[in-house]
Amino acid sequence: MTPDFEAQLRAVSLRVTRPRLAVLSALRDHPHVDTDAVIDLVRADHPTVSHQAVYDVLRALTDAGLIRRIQPAGATARYESRVADNHHHVVCRSCGAIADVECAAGHAPCLTASDDHGFVIDEAEVVYWGVCPDCATSTKPTESASSEGTR
Numbered sequence: 001m002t003p004d005f006e007a008q009l010r011a012v013s014l015r016v017t018r019p020r021l022a023v024l025s026a027l028r029d030h031p032h033v034d035t036d037a038v039i040d041l042v043r044a045d046h047p048t049v050s051h052q053a054v055y056d057v058l059r060a061l062t063d064a065g066l067i068r069r070i071q072p073a074g075a076t077a078r079y080e081s082r083v084a085d086n087h088h089h090v091v092c093r094s095c096g097a098i099a100d101v102e103c104a105a106g107h108a109p110c111l112t113a114s115d116d117h118g119f120v121i122d123e124a125e126v127v128y129w130g131v132c133p134d135c136a137t138s139t140k141p142t143e144s145a146s147s148e149g150t151r
């Protein structure tokens with residue numbers, strides 16, 4: 001099940017370096033993390049890798065298509081290593097939690113424009129917004145009287 005990160009890097013003509021392998025490994029285990037979290041994850045195993053090195057790796061891997069950068073409106077950019085399957089995301093408005101949502105169509109663009117204005121459309125950006133289960137249970141407004149310890 002372990003993806004061959006070295007082969008992935010070579011396939012896109014990127015040199016195999018320790019920081020690049022560390023970032024790919026961190027994102028495999030922790031999808032949808034922001035830059036600061038990636039830095040923490042990488043430096044936990046490789047304390048000598050600098051912040052700047054992680055920034056550079058994130059940019060290089062994104063440009064090469066090995067990782068995907070997602071940035072829901074109003075949120076910090078997140079990174080994931082699950083690419084090329086056109087999956088979408090559901091984002092919690094309250095805490096910012098993100099989960100993957102399979103694309104119902106399975107390929108881009110998965111929505112048909114009612115009028116393409118002559119453009120060749122290759123993608124529809126789909127983000128689902130809502131409230132995650134944790135936030136839904138902690139913020140139910142009508143049940144506050146029954147919650148423990150607040151009255």
Ligand SMILES: [Zn+2]
Nearest residue numbers: 092095132135
């Ligand atoms: Zn939430």
Ligand SMILES: [Zn+2]
Nearest residue numbers: 080082089100
């Ligand atoms: Zn995702």
Ligand SMILES: [Zn+2]
Nearest residue numbers: 103104105110
């Ligand atoms: Zn879709």
